[in-house]
Amino acid sequence: MSTASSPCSQLSAVDCHPIRDTYQALLHSPPDAVTLRRAEDFLETQLTHAERLDCDLPDEPYRLLEWMRAGAKRTTEAYAEYLRERKGGEPRRYFTGRAHSLYFVRAVAPTKLVDGAWLYGVLPHWHELHLKPLMQTYIEELGSGVAAQNHVVLYRRLLAEHGCDDLSGLSDAHYVQGTQQLALGYLAERYLPELIGYNLGYEQLPLHLLISTYELGELGIDPYYFQLHVTIDNAASGHAQRAVQALLDNLPVVGDRKQFMQRVGRGYRLNDLGLGSTAAIDEFDLQRELLSMFERKRQVAGRVHSDHCRIDGRTVNQWLGVPGRMLDFLSALQAKGWIRRNRDPRDSHFWQLIDGERAAMFGVFNPYERQLLHDWIAGEWLAEEGANIPPRTQPAVLQTAVGDFASETRALLAQLEDLPCDARTQRLIELMSPSLHHTPAGLLATRLFAASHR
Ligand SMILES: [Fe+2]
Ligand SMILES: [Fe+2]
Incomplete structure (x- = not known):
């Protein structure tokens, strides 16, 4: 590099x-x-x-x-x-x-x-x-x-x-x-x-x-x-x-x-x-990714867990309160039987706390973070059983923007109308920049530019 x-x-x-x-x-x-x-x-x-x-x-x-x-x-x-x-x-x-x-x-x-x-x-x-x-x-x-x-x-x-x-x-x-x-x-x-x-x-x-x-x-x-x-x-x-x-x-x-x-x-x-x-x-290393994900989460978790449950002598808040403890925490969860690696994650109590709409920690982890944890728990089971692939979601049907959702479009069209030809092209090009072309205004600018400059 x-x-x-x-x-x-x-x-x-x-x-x-x-x-x-x-x-x-x-x-x-x-x-x-x-x-x-x-x-x-x-x-x-x-x-x-x-x-x-x-x-x-x-x-x-x-x-x-x-x-x-x-x-x-x-x-x-x-x-x-x-x-x-x-x-x-x-x-x-x-x-x-x-x-x-x-x-x-x-x-x-x-x-x-x-x-x-x-x-x-x-x-x-x-x-x-x-x-x-x-x-x-x-x-x-x-x-x-x-x-x-x-x-x-x-x-x-x-x-x-x-x-x-x-x-x-x-x-x-x-x-x-x-x-x-x-x-x-x-x-x-x-x-x-x-x-x-x-x-x-x-x-x-x-x-x-x-x-x-x-x-x-x-x-x-x-x-x-x-x-x-x-x-x-x-x-x-x-x-x-x-x-x-x-x-x-x-x-x-x-x-x-x-x-x-x-x-x-x-x-x-x-x-x-x-x-x-x-x-x-x-360069992918599943455990390293999992640990750095937990570290990032730990920093924003605050003291949100109740103190009545202890894992290997520490409360969850104590485990999360200091950096660098996540690997030991995961080991403690394994020792307690809450994580059972190399088998279907659904057999692990910790996974059950995270996955599913009624899970106690529903929404705490996003799909990528859940997948890291899932694959780490599943370990060798993953290779044996296949990748536990969820069905592919259908892409959302795009709605045509109306009302306030179309205000950008109206504003841009009005702006362009007042401009002389060269300045209009210039304005369209500004909106087609790498940072803007994917916004509603940028997309419209691209359509207008493409229609007149092919
Ligand atoms: Fe491309
Ligand atoms: Fe290409």
Whole structure:
């Protein structure tokens, strides 16, 4: 993992998140000059790191299509082999259970929540033909302004559905990709070849996407967001093909082609920095996650438990009153027989206190937190019995906004009516920024922009 130079040597590692801070600052719309300078410093550092990595891009641009198709073929063959293995009885390759898969969904969230952001800076150049493929990709990432197809809306829904939307505890490594995406999006004027290279790398179909889509579905977690990217990024006609086209369309005619391709290569390799999907899957440690979840909960629990029940000589409030005791507390619960590991969690009294609408602690733990506890208690039983998959919930039917719920729409339309043509486009572009495009106003702006700038 690479990090930008650390501005916070005075702070403890827990408090110091320079990359996450830059990420969040870039999500203020529009980011101020100080933030943009920070973003540029960060991007320069990342590009220096990227330059030291191997690059598998062909030197000759005319070989790019062939390179892309060969890559896609290798991926689909490896996936066919994976499917054969699974049909032959091999266990899942990525996820040990639902908690593991939700951990992954949460760990990659900082990247997915700014999906497409690296392309934002091409919007003001909508009239330039050679940038059209990139602009089209951006609009498609935004679902052309339709909430049900906006990639960021879809991911936010996925996180919310499983109680994964609180991202506290994620390290700076988790924010590297998302920050790079935002930085490229806001600094496109100075980093266009790098942006084109990054886009080329990001839109190629990776094997991990196919496998995680398959295994999420198997575990009863709606894989639609991931499935969508299997189809939309395809090599024949999707974003991958368009990424190659964008590079070819932007090759300098009079300028230095070699230097352009070198810069494309630097941007391409940015994809390999930070914590990638497979690394996020590999780093999962169920017990560590469970303990840090309990620590977070402990801090907000206060003295809400009654003191009449003692576990191994201590009241629950005493157990929760001090940091670092959670592992001993869980051991004490096991010794008391309240947690019985490696069997169906429903046999554990502690689980019964948490699960179900009539449970004494109903609502204390969100679905992700419950899943961590469930899978930790179930242990080996999980592997033997299958993953205890709940039925998939149907997506909510979207209502058309009326009354106060449509006030944003009315306000925006009124605002646009008063503006001259250029200023109107400018306003729409502001609302299509990475931090706003998924809001009702941003979605409407995207629909209006897409209708008039295709
Ligand atoms: Fe996307
Ligand atoms: Fe894409």
